[in-house]
Amino acid sequence: MKIISIRIKNYRAFEDLEIKDIPAFCVIIGANGTGKSTLFDIFGFLRDALKNNIRQALQIRGGFNEVITRGKEKEDIEIELKFRMEILAVERLVTYILIVGQEKKQPFIKREILRYKRGEHGKPYHFLDFQNGKGYAIINEENFSQPDEHLNREEQQLESRDILAIKGLGQFQRFKAASAFRSLIENWHVSDFHISEARGSKDVLYSEHLSPTGDNIASVAQYIYQNHPDIFQTILDKMQQRVPGISKVEAKDTEDGRLILKFQDQAFKDPFIDRYVSDGTMKMFAYLILLFDPKPHPLLCIEEPENQLYPTLLTELAEEFASYSDRGGQVFVSTHSPDFLNAVPLDSIFWLIKAQGITKIYKATDDNILTNLVKEGDLPGYLWNQGWFKGVAP
Numbered sequence: 001m002k003i004i005s006i007r008i009k010n011y012r013a014f015e016d017l018e019i020k021d022i023p024a025f026c027v028i029i030g031a032n033g034t035g036k037s038t039l040f041d042i043f044g045f046l047r048d049a050l051k052n053n054i055r056q057a058l059q060i061r062g063g064f065n066e067v068i069t070r071g072k073e074k075e076d077i078e079i080e081l082k083f084r085m086e087i088l089a090v091e092r093l094v095t096y097i098l099i100v101g102q103e104k105k106q107p108f109i110k111r112e113i114l115r116y117k118r119g120e121h122g123k124p125y126h127f128l129d130f131q132n133g134k135g136y137a138i139i140n141e142e143n144f145s146q147p148d149e150h151l152n153r154e155e156q157q158l159e160s161r162d163i164l165a166i167k168g169l170g171q172f173q174r175f176k177a178a179s180a181f182r183s184l185i186e187n188w189h190v191s192d193f194h195i196s197e198a199r200g201s202k203d204v205l206y207s208e209h210l211s212p213t214g215d216n217i218a219s220v221a222q223y224i225y226q227n228h229p230d231i232f233q234t235i236l237d238k239m240q241q242r243v244p245g246i247s248k249v250e251a252k253d254t255e256d257g258r259l260i261l262k263f264q265d266q267a268f269k270d271p272f273i274d275r276y277v278s279d280g281t282m283k284m285f286a287y288l289i290l291l292f293d294p295k296p297h298p299l300l301c302i303e304e305p306e307n308q309l310y311p312t313l314l315t316e317l318a319e320e321f322a323s324y325s326d327r328g329g330q331v332f333v334s335t336h337s338p339d340f341l342n343a344v345p346l347d348s349i350f351w352l353i354k355a356q357g358i359t360k361i362y363k364a365t366d367d368n369i370l371t372n373l374v375k376e377g378d379l380p381g382y383l384w385n386q387g388w389f390k391g392v393a394p
Contacts, residue, residue: 001085001184001298002330004093009078010069011045012038013359019350021363024325027344028334029384030352031394035359036334039352040301042079043332044190046098050182054100054162055107064100064107070357076101076110087180092116095124096181098164108132108161114177125151127177128169133161139174188299189290195282195308199274201258209293214286218259218274221289222251228294235288238320242313243281261285279308287317291324299330306337318343338381346374353391364389 004022008014013035028036041061048057061067068077077100085094099111112135114128127138136153154175158165166182169175191212198214207219225232239246248264248271262271263281274282287305302321306314318340321331335341341349349364364370364380370388374380387393 001083003081003083003299005080005082006039006042007078007080008039008042010072010075011042011077011079012067012069013354013357014038015069015072015358017359017361019361023345023348024330025322025344025348026330026332026350027341027348028332028350028352029336029341029389030334030392031354034352034354036352037303038359040190040303040332040334043188043299043301046079047185047188047190049164050167050185053160053167054109054164058100058107064102064105068102073102083184085180085184087116087176093124094177094181106162109164112165114166114181116177128165128175130156130158130165133158133163135165137165137169137175137178184298187297188301189297190301191290191303193283193286195279198282198286201254201256201260204253204257204259208295209297210286210290217282217286217289218251218261221249221261221285222259224289224292224294225251231292231294235285235292238288239285242284242316246281249285280310280313283308284313284317287320291320296324296327296329299332300324301332303334304336305333306335306340311337311339314340315343322348338385341381341384342379344380346370346380349380351389351392362391 002024005018005020006022007018009016028039030036045057045061048060058064058067065073068075079098081096083094084091087094094114094116097111097113098109100107101110102108109130110132112128112130113126115124115126117124129135134157136155139152139154156165156169158168166178169178171179171182173179189212193212193214198217202216202218205216205219206223207216208223210217210220224235236249239249245265246263250262250264250271251259252262254260261274263274263277264271290300305317309317314337321333325331347365351362351364353360353362367390370383373383373388383389384392
C-alpha cells in the first residue's frame, strides 16, 4: 500500500491543501506552527474515528469548531486519500473520501466513499457509498467482467450517523475493499514516543508491536528476542554500530514479576537498567524496534526524530527510514534538522508555508534552482540553512 495523494479541506490550517506524487519516504519541513503536526494528525484522526466514531475523534481534538478552519464553521471538513492497494491480487488506485459536517452542534458523516476502477479504463466505481448513515457496499467485487448492473449491492443502515461505514463493513470479508482499507488504518503507526514512559519496570504483557508512546518497549523487545532471534540480532548489531560500548540489550524479569530493559556496556561487568542510560540510547533502540518489526506497519508517521540523537547518527537514521520504505512500507517524517535533511533525496522533501493563517505546501523538485543545485552536489540541509527553500523561514 502506498498513499500517492492527500487532499484536505477545512481541517485547522488546511483550508484547501493537496499533496500530489507522494513518495514512499516523505519528509516534511517548515517553521513552527505551519502544520506539520496537523498533517500527521489526519492519520491519527482517521484511526481514532475508526476505533471509536467521528464525534469522539473530534472531541479529543477540542470539538468540531476547534478543528474546522477559522471562518469556515458553516462548511464541511473533507479528507481525500488516493493510494495504491492490492485487492484480489491486483494493485489498484483506490480513493477514499470522507466529508464531515455539523448539525445542531452535533458532528456527523455527510458522505463516505470508497472507489476504484474495475479495469484499466473507465470511471472509478463506487464500491462503498454512504450518506447520512445510509448507503450500500458491493459484495461481489471479484466479478469484474460483469456489467455494473450485475454487481450485487447490499444496502446498510448504520447505528448512528457518526460511525464510519468501513468500521462495520470492514469486519466482513465479503466487502473486500472496505475490509482492506480498514486493515490499513488499523495497522498504521503514528508515533508519539515519550522516553519517560518507555523507562522503568512494567507489567509483563504480551506485545508484538511498539505502542505509539513506546511504553511497551520491553515487552516488544522480549517478544522479538524469543520469537525472531535473527531480527533481534540485527537490531543489536545496529545498536552496537551506533552507540559506543553497547554490547547487549535484554528484557529481564524482575523479582516482583515485572519486566525491565537492561543495557550492557562492554566496559563494565554489570548491565545498566534503562533508567540510567541516555535518552538518545533509548530513542535509537525504540526506532530500531519499530523499523525492524517482524510484521511491519504499512505506514509510519514520526515527528522530529532528531531529538536526543547525536547529529552524526541522523544520516544513518534517515537511511534506515528509506530502507523501510524500500521494503514495502511508507514513511512520513517531519524534521527541523539540516543534518537529517542532508541524507534525504530531494524528491522526498516537501515544505510548508503559512500565510494569514492558511498553510500551503511545496515540493522541492518543483523548484528548478533547488534541483540544479543538488545536481551540482549541494546537500538539501545546507541549502535549507542558506535560505534556498523559499518562504520556509518564519
